[in-house]
Amino acid sequence: MQITQLTAFDLLDQIKKRQLTARDAVEAFLKQIDKHEKTIGALITVLPEYARERADQIDQMLADGRDAGPLAGLPIIIKDNLCTQFAKTTCASKILIDYQPPYNAHVVEQLEKAGAIIIAKANLDEFAMGSSTENSGIKTTRNPWSTDCVPGGSSGGSAAAVAARMAPVSLGTDTGGSIRLPAAFCGISGLKPTYGRVSRYGLVAYGSSLDQIGPLGADARDIALVMNVISGHDARDTTSVPESISPKPDYLTKLDTPLKGLRIGIVKEYQSSDGIDPQIVAAIDQATKLYEQMGAQLVEVSLPHTQYAVACYYLVATAEASSNLARYDGVHFGYRTPNPEDYIDVYSSSRAEGFGDEVKRRIMLGTYALSAGYYDAYYLKALKVRMMIRQDFEKAFEQADIICAPVAPTTAFRVGEKTSDPLTMYLSDIFTISANLAGIPGISIPAGFSRDSLPIGLQLLGNYFDESTILQAAWQYQQHTDFHRQIPAGFIEQ
Amino acid sequence: MSDLNYKVIIGLEIHVQLATQSKLFCACPNRFGDEPNSNVCPVCMGSPGTLPVMNKKAYEFAVRTAMAMNCEIARYTKWDRKSYYYPDLPKNYQISQYDLPLSQNGNIEITVAGEQKKIRIRRIHLEEDAGKLLHEGNVGFSQVDLNRTGTPLMEIVTEPDLSTPEEARVFGTELRTLVRTLGVSEANMQQGQMRLEPNINLVITKDGKQYKTPIAEVKNLGSLRALERACAYEIQRQLADWEKTGVTMETGFKSTRGWDEQTGTTVLQREKEEAEDYRYFPDPDLVPVVVEKDWLDAIRKSLPELPIARRARFQTQFCFSEKDATTLVEDRATADLFEQALSLGAPVKVLCNHFISFWAMHANQRGVSIAELGVSAPRMASLAKLVGDNKINNTTAAALAEKLLTCPDDPADIAQRENLMQVSDASSLEKILDEILIANAKAVEDARTPGKKQQKAFGFILGQVMQKTRGQANPQVVNQLLQKKLAEKN
Numbered sequence: 001m002q003i004t005q006l007t008a009f010d011l012l013d014q015i016k017k018r019q020l021t022a023r024d025a026v027e028a029f030l031k032q033i034d035k036h037e038k039t040i041g042a043l044i045t046v047l048p049e050y051a052r053e054r055a056d057q058i059d060q061m062l063a064d065g066r067d068a069g070p071l072a073g074l075p076i077i078i079k080d081n082l083c084t085q086f087a088k089t090t091c092a093s094k095i096l097i098d099y100q101p102p103y104n105a106h107v108v109e110q111l112e113k114a115g116a117i118i119i120a121k122a123n124l125d126e127f128a129m130g131s132s133t134e135n136s137g138i139k140t141t142r143n144p145w146s147t148d149c150v151p152g153g154s155s156g157g158s159a160a161a162v163a164a165r166m167a168p169v170s171l172g173t174d175t176g177g178s179i180r181l182p183a184a185f186c187g188i189s190g191l192k193p194t195y196g197r198v199s200r201y202g203l204v205a206y207g208s209s210l211d212q213i214g215p216l217g218a219d220a221r222d223i224a225l226v227m228n229v230i231s232g233h234d235a236r237d238t239t240s241v242p243e244s245i246s247p248k249p250d251y252l253t254k255l256d257t258p259l260k261g262l263r264i265g266i267v268k269e270y271q272s273s274d275g276i277d278p279q280i281v282a283a284i285d286q287a288t289k290l291y292e293q294m295g296a297q298l299v300e301v302s303l304p305h306t307q308y309a310v311a312c313y314y315l316v317a318t319a320e321a322s323s324n325l326a327r328y329d330g331v332h333f334g335y336r337t338p339n340p341e342d343y344i345d346v347y348s349s350s351r352a353e354g355f356g357d358e359v360k361r362r363i364m365l366g367t368y369a370l371s372a373g374y375y376d377a378y379y380l381k382a383l384k385v386r387m388m389i390r391q392d393f394e395k396a397f398e399q400a401d402i403i404c405a406p407v408a409p410t411t412a413f414r415v416g417e418k419t420s421d422p423l424t425m426y427l428s429d430i431f432t433i434s435a436n437l438a439g440i441p442g443i444s445i446p447a448g449f450s451r452d453s454l455p456i457g458l459q460l461l462g463n464y465f466d467e468s469t470i471l472q473a474a475w476q477y478q479q480h481t482d483f484h485r486q487i488p489a490g491f492i493e494q
Numbered sequence: 495m496s497d498l499n500y501k502v503i504i505g506l507e508i509h510v511q512l513a514t515q516s517k518l519f520c521a522c523p524n525r526f527g528d529e530p531n532s533n534v535c536p537v538c539m540g541s542p543g544t545l546p547v548m549n550k551k552a553y554e555f556a557v558r559t560a561m562a563m564n565c566e567i568a569r570y571t572k573w574d575r576k577s578y579y580y581p582d583l584p585k586n587y588q589i590s591q592y593d594l595p596l597s598q599n600g601n602i603e604i605t606v607a608g609e610q611k612k613i614r615i616r617r618i619h620l621e622e623d624a625g626k627l628l629h630e631g632n633v634g635f636s637q638v639d640l641n642r643t644g645t646p647l648m649e650i651v652t653e654p655d656l657s658t659p660e661e662a663r664v665f666g667t668e669l670r671t672l673v674r675t676l677g678v679s680e681a682n683m684q685q686g687q688m689r690l691e692p693n694i695n696l697v698i699t700k701d702g703k704q705y706k707t708p709i710a711e712v713k714n715l716g717s718l719r720a721l722e723r724a725c726a727y728e729i730q731r732q733l734a735d736w737e738k739t740g741v742t743m744e745t746g747f748k749s750t751r752g753w754d755e756q757t758g759t760t761v762l763q764r765e766k767e768e769a770e771d772y773r774y775f776p777d778p779d780l781v782p783v784v785v786e787k788d789w790l791d792a793i794r795k796s797l798p799e800l801p802i803a804r805r806a807r808f809q810t811q812f813c814f815s816e817k818d819a820t821t822l823v824e825d826r827a828t829a830d831l832f833e834q835a836l837s838l839g840a841p842v843k844v845l846c847n848h849f850i851s852f853w854a855m856h857a858n859q860r861g862v863s864i865a866e867l868g869v870s871a872p873r874m875a876s877l878a879k880l881v882g883d884n885k886i887n888n889t890t891a892a893a894l895a896e897k898l899l900t901c902p903d904d905p906a907d908i909a910q911r912e913n914l915m916q917v918s919d920a921s922s923l924e925k926i927l928d929e930i931l932i933a934n935a936k937a938v939e940d941a942r943t944p945g946k947k948q949q950k951a952f953g954f955i956l957g958q959v960m961q962k963t964r965g966q967a968n969p970q971v972v973n974q975l976l977q978k979k980l981a982e983k984n
């Protein structure tokens with residue numbers, strides 16, 4: 001099999017056995033990038049020299065018989081809202097177009113310590129605000145399954161890159177579905193961990209109480225490999241969970257345990273959802289039937305407040321964003337308007353010229369929600385609804401071990417189809433947003449194809465800090481299906 | 495003016511820089527006077543992606559202060575973001591505490607003109623300080639120094655319980671003594687370590703009707719004296735304004751005014767129609783603070799003796815006047831120095847006398863505290879013991895004290911070396927006395943004869959002995975010897 005078609009697991013195995021060098025791996029994926037980036041537009045920065053240098057170092061370590069880490073030689077692409085001292089971090093925004101952070105994100109440190117090689121930084125919706133990656137201030141990313149279609153968002157670059165095999169795995173971030181949705185649209189697997197499982201230190205904040213970093217890859221095992229490296233407590237993020245409360249497990253150990261007796265929750269409220277593509281409903285039905293055959297038991301659970309999730313999300317996330325994005329003002333870093341009249345104009349013109357429309361829309365929404373006289377009616381009420389959604393899940397997880405649901409109401413839509421109607425666009429996240437509001441983990445895995453050969457995703461939601469069980473359920477499913485092994489035509493090396 | 499009187503209403507908002515090693519939400523040094531932008535890191539520079547981590551020591555310092563002010567300490571608090579745009583605030587929001595401050599409802603007792611008064615404390619909370627804008631020498635632009643950004647600031651808000659400029663000053667003194675005693679701040683006002691901002695207005699009663707003048711907040715006060723003067727100025731200004739224009743709280747606006755030390759006046763900075771909207775909301779990057787009872791108990795146990803108690807003890811135990819006790823206790827190190835010298839065996843009366851006389855004088859002359867004079871407790875104790883043991887008198891002690899400021903030796907050694915010790919040895923004094931008695935037969939005769947001249951002659955002989963010994967004879971010993979001699983020859 002060609003290098004670019006290997007899973008991360010197999011690639012690491014070959015490097016470990018010295019059948020392949022890290023440099024070989026890096027060259028193969030750089031070549032794939034060279035070949036396809038023009039059509040896909042998944043990447044903002046490619047780091048060939050940096051990657052080659054790192055690869056040679058790792059090969060030297062391996063040649064010397066030294067331990068180069070669990071991900072030694074693994075090429076990886078990370079979303080461009082994760083800070084790197086060695087490469088620009090743009091958040092796909094004009095306001096940070098030349099911004100070079102003075103430090104590395106926690107996940108970057110962890111990856112590099114483990115021997116992974118960051119070969120590129122991926123496109124996204126500006127500041128991770130969007131569901132299609134069309135809001136990028138830098139470029140539009142295309143779906144490798146159909147270049148007329150969006151890859152989903154906001155981690156569209158991270159998902160499209162893995163689908164196009166520009167890297168075996170990538171990192172994305174998920175605030176309302178931003179890992180799971182593009183994973184579904186691009187026919188790969190993507191995990192949003194429990195809030196607090198992965199340190200956010202160095203993730204440029206959008207909605208701080210919702211943001212989580214997670215891996216995307218071909219299958220659940222590749223995701224588990226990366227999770228073993230990026231998760232765990234970090235004292236620099238006080239919202240990251242201490243070992244004493246939830247010790248970090250080895251995510252690989254439970255993968256092969258059979259599912260017998262696993263209780264899978266089917267959400268009552270999602271059964272009657274209008275506007276969901278029947279092909280997706282059918283795929284989910286197929287998946288649940290397969291789970292039953294594998295020994296799992298289906299139970300009905302209720303998430304009565306889930307209907308308020310989208311409204312709640314667009315208050316909480318935008319309120320936090322309006323404050324988080326206040327620092328992009330042209331004074332201390334980033335884009336500054338060329339000829340300001342006075343210091344107030346430095347602020348207003350730099351922001352007016354630097355931010356895209358969707359970012360401005362969300363900043364205005366959030367500013368409004370936090371304003372005196374509106375705070376109680378909007379932000380405070382949203383926090384109450386959020387608590388109810390959380391309680392819904394706590395109750396559901398008394399009856400079920402995991403919850404099975406669609407990822408999105410549709411498969412990948414066409415570029416430009418929803419850009420003029422932000423509200424319809426917001427509804428793409430209707431099935432993913434609740435997990436962020438509640439803080440629970442969720443994974444999206446390939447579960448079929450539509451008549452137009454577009455991938456369909458299946459979402460598995462887990463209890464707090466129980467990523468292991470959804471990874472196990474995902475991996476077991478992948479032992480009985482081969483949707484996750486499909487690579488879009490034209491991306492297989494000849 | 496017929497039948498006009500007025501009441502002054504003053505509340506204080508005080509910002510105290512806490513003397514922690516590091517900043518409130520990052521590990522940068524909390525230190526001033528360094529090169530601009532040298533004590534900074536990605537967190538306090540507000541670099542994208544960074545997150546704050548609370549400095550527990552700063553929280554403890556604020557809790558200590560709150561306890562000393564009899565405040566209720568909250569068991570659950572959170573951090574809020576206060577949004578406003580200014581170039582010295584890199585995140586364009588300040589992390590502060592809004593609706594759940596770490597403590598509330600306390601009080602401080604002050605004594606003004608012998609009267610005790612309780613000033614209520616509304617709340618104490620923590621927040622991060624902003625940076626500094628540097629305009630000097632720049633044309634068309636400013637520079638920002640972020641060394642101060644993120645340093646811990648404790649905000650104390652009083653109820654409007656102060657009713658004279660003097661009370662405001664006394665309160666400020668009391669607060670400064672307290673935070674110094676607690677070791678939470680050096681509270682140097684010139685350096686901005688303690689910033690007091692009075693909110694002041696008047697309730698005027700004229701012809702049976704009440705009028706409230708608009709509240710003015712005064713900033714830029716570099717000393718407690720300035721605070722008192724600014725309040726006094728504001729009273730006269732507001733009264734004059736009201737008499738001229740009739741402006742009241744209802745018709746005028748709340749204003750911010752700046753104190754001008756040169757002219758001794760306050761200058762209008764801005765007037766605001768309505769409160770600014772800071773869009774406070776809980777900071778999602780910081781977990782709420784849950785305060786454990788054990789931790790609070792430990793802090794309470796570690797509190798030093800508070801100024802009010804120490805002052806009382808200095809009055810009753812050491813017989814200081816209220817004024818002297820206040821001055822001594824105002825600086826914890828000085829009060830500690832006193833007690834240390836005492837524990838080394840210095841006689842209490844003598845030591846008190848030294849502190850309020852020459853030690854205080856030298857400190858005043860140099861503009862430092864007694865503790866900063868550089869004379870150690872053992873040397874102060876030694877000096878006091880020399881007086882207590884009748885080895886020197888107080889005049890010699892004062893002279894010696896001055897030498898101690900520049901000479902590192904023990905006062906006993908200096909006294910010995912410079913022959914300043916009192917001669918109390920009876921046999922050597924007797925020899926000197928005998929010589930004088932022989933040489934002054936007339937005076938001896940007068941001293942023996944009851945009558946007008948007796949007392950004068952007695953004094954003359956004593957004076958001769960003092961002259962001969964250059965003032966070092968112990969007057970009591972000489973006195974006894976002389977009486978004995980006069981009686982003998984009779």
Ligand SMILES: [Zn+2]
Nearest residue numbers: 520522535538
């Ligand atoms: Zn710092």
